[in-house]
Amino acid sequence: MPAITPDWPTTAAEESKWDAVRQLFLNDPDQIYLNTGSWGVLARPVYDALIAAIREQELNPTANRDGLLEGVAQARRRLAGLVNACPEDLTFLMNVTVAVNAVVNGLDWQDGDEILASDQEYGAIDNCLHNASRRWGVTLRRASIPIPPEGPRDVVKAFEAAITDRTRLVLCSHVTTGTGLIAPVKALADLAHAHGALIVIDGAHAPGMIPLDLRAYGCDFYGGNCHKWLCSPKGVGFLHVAPEVQERMKHLVVGWGYSKNGTTKDGDGRPLINGKPYMWGIEQWGTASLPEQVATGEAVRFQTDIGLERIAQRGRQLAGYLRRRMSEFDWAELLSPTHPEMTGSISTFRLSGFGEMKLREPLLQRYRITAPVWREGPHQVVRVSTHIYNSFSQVDRLVEALRELRKGEQQT
Numbered sequence: 001m002p003a004i005t006p007d008w009p010t011t012a013a014e015e016s017k018w019d020a021v022r023q024l025f026l027n028d029p030d031q032i033y034l035n036t037g038s039w040g041v042l043a044r045p046v047y048d049a050l051i052a053a054i055r056e057q058e059l060n061p062t063a064n065r066d067g068l069l070e071g072v073a074q075a076r077r078r079l080a081g082l083v084n085a086c087p088e089d090l091t092f093l094m095n096v097t098v099a100v101n102a103v104v105n106g107l108d109w110q111d112g113d114e115i116l117a118s119d120q121e122y123g124a125i126d127n128c129l130h131n132a133s134r135r136w137g138v139t140l141r142r143a144s145i146p147i148p149p150e151g152p153r154d155v156v157k158a159f160e161a162a163i164t165d166r167t168r169l170v171l172c173s174h175v176t177t178g179t180g181l182i183a184p185v186k187a188l189a190d191l192a193h194a195h196g197a198l199i200v201i202d203g204a205h206a207p208g209m210i211p212l213d214l215r216a217y218g219c220d221f222y223g224g225n226c227h228k229w230l231c232s233p234k235g236v237g238f239l240h241v242a243p244e245v246q247e248r249m250k251h252l253v254v255g256w257g258y259s260k261n262g263t264t265k266d267g268d269g270r271p272l273i274n275g276k277p278y279m280w281g282i283e284q285w286g287t288a289s290l291p292e293q294v295a296t297g298e299a300v301r302f303q304t305d306i307g308l309e310r311i312a313q314r315g316r317q318l319a320g321y322l323r324r325r326m327s328e329f330d331w332a333e334l335l336s337p338t339h340p341e342m343t344g345s346i347s348t349f350r351l352s353g354f355g356e357m358k359l360r361e362p363l364l365q366r367y368r369i370t371a372p373v374w375r376e377g378p379h380q381v382v383r384v385s386t387h388i389y390n391s392f393s394q395v396d397r398l399v400e401a402l403r404e405l406r407k408g409e410q411q412t
């Protein structure tokens with residue numbers, strides 16, 4: 001991915017285009033929402049598509065189901081275009097937690113197998129790995145990534161140091177939850193494959209934050225969320241699996257996506273189940289809510305129309321501005337990487353001098369700013385997500401709020 005250099009201030013004309021984009025989103029204009037890293041906000045056209053699909057469904061849940069399924073198929077095609085993959089290799093799932101569980105608990109494990117994951121994985125995914133170690137007897141090993149790393153090579157080196165000839169699965173976030181580190185997923189896939197291991201990428205934050213090219217990465221399994229940076233309805237994620245390993249992943253939930261006669265193959269050698277792509281069988285977990293998936297097609301269209309590179313660039317531009325402003329303070333330490341290939345729209349700072357304050361609360365109550373904050377020993381850590389509905393003035397308000405709150409704490 002080419003590095004995008006942040007550049008500001010931008011022109012008035014450019015800012016007025018982003019103002020128009022901002023007005024299309026449903027978040028409260030009197031609040032500052034800096035937590036896309038947890039959940040994104042719906043744009044009006046996506047909301048309208050969701051409501052239209054719900055209405056269509058409720059007019060006649062039986063007769064109108066085929067139409068909704070066609071909407072899901074269209075959404076899957078659009079999503080496949082967004083991530084550069086074949087729709088046949090892609091399935092919608094509720095979220096990335098489910099996607100990673102489908103992989104980890106769908107593989108057949110043997111005695112002595114190891115899973116190698118970074119030490120910066122999301123808590124729920126860590127739980128999935130811990131459970132696998134208990135349930136399947138696999139050994140869990142860690143690649144320890146420096147915070148912040150100087151460059152992508154540091155991440156590869158951390159995995160090289162921990163990989164063994166028993167590693168069967170490598171797991172890494174594409175964009176880490178804590179600091180927004182963008183991992184070199186292609187290099188990690190090459191490393192895993194050179195050791196005969198499979199690789200699963202937790203792409204919770206990537207779709208909608210950075211342009212994706214699943215064909216180029218060559219990962220066996222790639223799970224993603226649509227409800228963060230892609231701003232789809234909540235409860236929509238996906239799993240992409242390379243055709244040659246699809247059948248190694250057994251279905252986690254067995255329903256209509258199963259055949260007592262086993263699988264067949266299509267002309268390209270892809271496994272089929274009941275004459276349909278094997279991956280689509282993975283999503284046959286009984287009745288699911290389809291309108292959210294249908295409207296995800298509109299979320300893809302909305303962002304594609306703006307331009308995926310432009311969106312990535314905007315998030316970084318705001319992040320770059322925030323980082324420059326925060327660098328004025330000796331009490332704020334940037335934990336996110338600064339290497340241009342490793343950093344996107346998440347900026348995480350370790351703050352000192354805020355005492356025992358529960359910083360998240362005054363930020364929300366006094367300044368109407370939403371951003372996650374957690375404690376790290378005597379410090380507080382704040383994670384700031386900058387997306388296309390944020391602005392330079394919102395960044396200024398966050399910086400001023402932090403400065404004032406700290407000053408107040410120092411005076412007490």
Ligand SMILES: Cc1ncc(COP(=O)(O)O)c(C=O)c1O
Binds near residue numbers: 096098125173
């Ligand atoms: C890196 C990472 N992985 C997984 C998840 C879990 O996402 P979900 O709850 O949508 O499955 C998150 C959520 O913040 C995350 O940051």
